[in-house]
Amino acid sequence: MSRGARVAIAGVIGLTAFLIMWELGVRVLDVQPFVLQAPSRIVTELVDRPGLYLGEALVTARHAGLGLVISLTVALLLGAVLASSRFAEDAMQPVLVLVLVTPWVSYFVSLVIWLGPGDRPVVFLVAFVTAPVLTFAVTSGLRSADPAARELLASVDAGWWEVMWRLRLPSALPTIFASSRFAVALALAAAYFGEGGNLRTDGLGYLGRVAANSSLAQQLWATIATTALLGIVMLTALTVVERMVLRWHPSQIGIRF
Amino acid sequence: MSGAGGQLSLRGVGKSFGPLEALSSVDLEVAPGEIVTLLGPSGCGKTTLLRIIGGLEPATTGTVLVAGADPAEARTHKRIAVVPQVPALLPWRTVEANARLLLDVNRGRNPTGAPDARDLLRDVGLGEFLGAYPRELSGGMQQRVALVRAFALGAPILLLDEPFAALDEITRAEMRHLLARLCERIDTTVVFVTHSLAESVFLSDRVVVLSDRPGVIVGIVDVDLERPRRPELEDDPDFFAIETRLRHLLHDGIRR
Ligand SMILES: Nc1ncnc2c1ncn2[C@@H]1O[C@H](COP(=O)(O)OP(=O)(O)OP(=O)(O)O)[C@@H](O)[C@H]1O
Ligand SMILES: [Mg+2]
Numbered sequence: 001m002s003r004g005a006r007v008a009i010a011g012v013i014g015l016t017a018f019l020i021m022w023e024l025g026v027r028v029l030d031v032q033p034f035v036l037q038a039p040s041r042i043v044t045e046l047v048d049r050p051g052l053y054l055g056e057a058l059v060t061a062r063h064a065g066l067g068l069v070i071s072l073t074v075a076l077l078l079g080a081v082l083a084s085s086r087f088a089e090d091a092m093q094p095v096l097v098l099v100l101v102t103p104w105v106s107y108f109v110s111l112v113i114w115l116g117p118g119d120r121p122v123v124f125l126v127a128f129v130t131a132p133v134l135t136f137a138v139t140s141g142l143r144s145a146d147p148a149a150r151e152l153l154a155s156v157d158a159g160w161w162e163v164m165w166r167l168r169l170p171s172a173l174p175t176i177f178a179s180s181r182f183a184v185a186l187a188l189a190a191a192y193f194g195e196g197g198n199l200r201t202d203g204l205g206y207l208g209r210v211a212a213n214s215s216l217a218q219q220l221w222a223t224i225a226t227t228a229l230l231g232i233v234m235l236t237a238l239t240v241v242e243r244m245v246l247r248w249h250p251s252q253i254g255i256r257f
Numbered sequence: 258m259s260g261a262g263g264q265l266s267l268r269g270v271g272k273s274f275g276p277l278e279a280l281s282s283v284d285l286e287v288a289p290g291e292i293v294t295l296l297g298p299s300g301c302g303k304t305t306l307l308r309i310i311g312g313l314e315p316a317t318t319g320t321v322l323v324a325g326a327d328p329a330e331a332r333t334h335k336r337i338a339v340v341p342q343v344p345a346l347l348p349w350r351t352v353e354a355n356a357r358l359l360l361d362v363n364r365g366r367n368p369t370g371a372p373d374a375r376d377l378l379r380d381v382g383l384g385e386f387l388g389a390y391p392r393e394l395s396g397g398m399q400q401r402v403a404l405v406r407a408f409a410l411g412a413p414i415l416l417l418d419e420p421f422a423a424l425d426e427i428t429r430a431e432m433r434h435l436l437a438r439l440c441e442r443i444d445t446t447v448v449f450v451t452h453s454l455a456e457s458v459f460l461s462d463r464v465v466v467l468s469d470r471p472g473v474i475v476g477i478v479d480v481d482l483e484r485p486r487r488p489e490l491e492d493d494p495d496f497f498a499i500e501t502r503l504r505h506l507l508h509d510g511i512r513r
Contacts, residue, residue: 148342148343148345151339151341154313155332155337155338156332156338156359156362156366156410157335158362166358166361166362170347170349250392
């Protein structure tokens with residue numbers, strides 16, 4: 001049996017065992033519906049209204065995806081500057097840490113007032129909370145380029161942009177991909193929360209908030225499950241891209257498609 | 258390509274890093290097409306001297322002329338090709354793309370008439386590995402790519418900093434024979450840094466022996482062995498005689 005097949009089978013066994021224990025736990029202990037729903041009830045809800053959840057998932061995916069694209073763009077630009085100047089990095093470090101540690105739950109209302117209700121504050125929140133993580137990754141990744149290769153390029157007077165494009169950016173990719181996993185998880189959480197705290201947008205977070213306000217426990221848990229599935233889909237897509245882009249990297253060696 | 262302009266002139270070159278004096282008043286003239294080896298104990302400033310010639314580090318004292326120009330200017334005009342101590346291949350580039358790396362940047366300054374990278378790779382026995390990635394190569398093969406990368410630039414001056422230091426004895430011997438063949442075929446001025454007596458005698462027209470830090474020239478030995486140099490030469494009594502002279506000079510420089 002191939003390694004890939006073994007991993008897949010082990011994963012399925014683990015997940016199945018987890019779901020069975022969850023189902024039994026909820027039934028045996030008679031857990032309140034809002035605290036925890038049995039997987040069977042969540043599945044029933046999803047199967048009953050697949051269109052609804054798929055549609056809302058696409059909205060949430062758009063919010064998270066758009067925010068991540070903006071955040072990555074900012075991180076690449078900012079990271080290039082920070083990696084080129086120690087002073088800029090030292091100056092920017094506390095600001096990024098501040099953004100990272102400030103609980104976004106606390107200031108989201110202000111964002112809605114500032115940007116108006118709708119998609120904009122949600123996308124902004126996603127981009128804002130993921131930018132520090134990605135910026136740190138880009139900066140340290142760009143710095144990690146082999147000094148001997150840098151000297152080699154300097155010996156033929158390669159330009160700043162050429163060094164960036166041909167050496168530093170490729171060297172940074174493994175670090176950027178590794179941090180992107182955290183960024184994806186963070187982005188989904190921010191999108192779900194932002195949609196819920198918003199007056200005029202769709203998305204799983206909005207659906208979850210409505211469910212919570214109307215005591216629809218089954219619907220609330222269906223949005224939670226759908227968000228988790230969306231996260232798995234996004235991480236899988238990221239892994240596929242990573243394997244294609246980083247074919248040369250030691251972390252990917254031995255992996256076959 | 259002729260070696261015209263491939264000339265190197267060092268006058269009273271010294272280098273200090275703060276209080277540490279690495280090199281002291283080095284005078285050296287290298288003729289076009291000449292192959293000169295720098296031989297000296299560890300830490301005597303050989304790498305520093307190469308970096309000064311390559312325009313990567315300014316000298317503290319003295320003047321350096323590379324092909325009649327300032328080293329920094331020679332560098333911007335891509336007149337200098339460097340082979341570092343480690344191969345420094347880019348893992349995401351194939352062998353062939355790595356061999357072309359120096360041509361792919363600062364393109365406006367590419368010299369005309371540079372030898373074809375693909376031909377050179379075939380020449381050094383890597384014809385079947387053009388599309389391979391560096392991790393699929395042995396250490397010796399990687400260093401061969403690094404040599405080709407420098408030769409493919411077609412620069413009039415080649416600087417090599419202990420390129421074979423990390424290789425085993427047998428591979429090292431093969432590599433110096435291969436480098437001699439490449440130098441035979443492509444006419445460039447070469448400054449070669451090494452710890453190895455055999456390498457210095459086999460490859461050079463002249464060997465410059467440096468002392469302990471701060472490096473000063475303790476002697477220059479002409480190597481009047483026939484060219485082209487063949488591997489059999491290493492069994493020749495004349496070869497041993499020059500090696501012995503160099504060894505004595507080196508020891509004098511250390512005990513100084
Ligand atoms: N950037 C630097 N800053 C401070 N000191 C330096 C720097 N570069 C070299 N040195 C010092 O200059 C001296 C000469 O160094 P260099 O690397 O040129 O020696 P080397 O002859 O190449 O030695 P090896 O054969 O071991 O490579 C050493 O004492 C080293 O510590
Ligand atoms: Mg050195």
